[in-house]
Amino acid sequence: VEAVDEQGTYLLQGNLIDVQARKNLTEERVDKLSQVDFDKLPLKDAFKIVRGNGKRQLAVFEDPNCGYCKQFERDLKNVDNVTVHLFLYPVLGPDSTAKSRDIWCSKDKGKTWSDWMTAGVKAEAAAANCDATALQRNIEFGRKHNITGTPTLIFSDGTRAPGAIPSAQVEKQLTAAAATAPRR
Numbered sequence: 001v002e003a004v005d006e007q008g009t010y011l012l013q014g015n016l017i018d019v020q021a022r023k024n025l026t027e028e029r030v031d032k033l034s035q036v037d038f039d040k041l042p043l044k045d046a047f048k049i050v051r052g053n054g055k056r057q058l059a060v061f062e063d064p065n066c067g068y069c070k071q072f073e074r075d076l077k078n079v080d081n082v083t084v085h086l087f088l089y090p091v092l093g094p095d096s097t098a099k100s101r102d103i104w105c106s107k108d109k110g111k112t113w114s115d116w117m118t119a120g121v122k123a124e125a126a127a128a129n130c131d132a133t134a135l136q137r138n139i140e141f142g143r144k145h146n147i148t149g150t151p152t153l154i155f156s157d158g159t160r161a162p163g164a165i166p167s168a169q170v171e172k173q174l175t176a177a178a179a180t181a182p183r184r
Contacts, residue, residue, distance in 0.1 A: 036145050038156045043085055045134035045141070047109035052081035056174045057156040061089040061142055064099040064116060066150040072164035073117040079167050082174060086113060087138045089150055097135065099123065105130035 003012040016025045041059050062069040076084070088104055090096035099116070105126035106112040115121035126132065141147075153161040153170070155177035161169070 036154050036158055036160060038154065038158055041085065041087075041154065042137060042141060045137050046085040046087045047104075047113070049084040049086060049110040049114070050082075051079065051084070054081065054083040056082045056178050057085070058082055058170070058174060059085040059087060059154040061087045061138070061147050061150055061152040061154075062117075063089055063092045063096050063150040064103060064113075065092045065096045068164040069151045070117050072151045073114065075164070075167045076170065077118070079170050079174070086110075087141075088135055089138050089142055089147065089152075090135055091139065091142070091150065100135050101130070101132040102126045104132050104135060 004010065017023070018025055036059075038057065038059065043059075046059065060072075062072075086109075088100040090100040099122075102123035102125055103109060103112050103116065106123050112123045116123060142152075149162055151162075151164055153165070153173075155161070155173050157177040157180045159173065159177060161173060165173075
């Protein structure tokens with residue numbers, strides 16, 4: 001929160017806390033403003049990984065060279081009954097773009113992704129005629145929605161979680177999101 005007096009002499013900067021309720025009102029407002037309408041995600045530019053019955057929905061933006069993403073992917077294997085919509089988000093340099101293209105153009109994107117992220121198995125080189133324009137659209141979407149790091153998770157209720165959060169927290173947020181998200 002930032003507030004300035006009428007003359008522009010003083011600046012107040014910081015969080016607004018409701019002491020009685022023990023709530024950070026600034027954080028709540030920022031979380032609300034950073035939500036992404038799950039129904040407006042360009043799912044055609046992602047691939048799906050379904051675990052168990054796939055009932056719960058999660059979108060994740062990840063870079064194939066992101067160490068935190070690799071850690072997150074290993075931990076995410078502990079989460080069941082979820083459909084992960086994975087958006088390749090190659091923001092860590094040209095090598096990330098090349099690896100993302102190879103993964104996007106593979107026959108089994110989910111397996112190729114998982115093999116790379118959890119076991120270091122490289123994807124085969126993409127065919128020259130493969131349409132990987134989804135990667136650029138993902139970058140544009142991320143910029144528009146202020147996705148500044150990887151991994152970034154978006155739950156079905158629109159809430160966002162930046163970073164490699166533990167699977168227990170993913171479970172907690174999936175449960176909360178399923179309780180409040182509109183039925184699909």
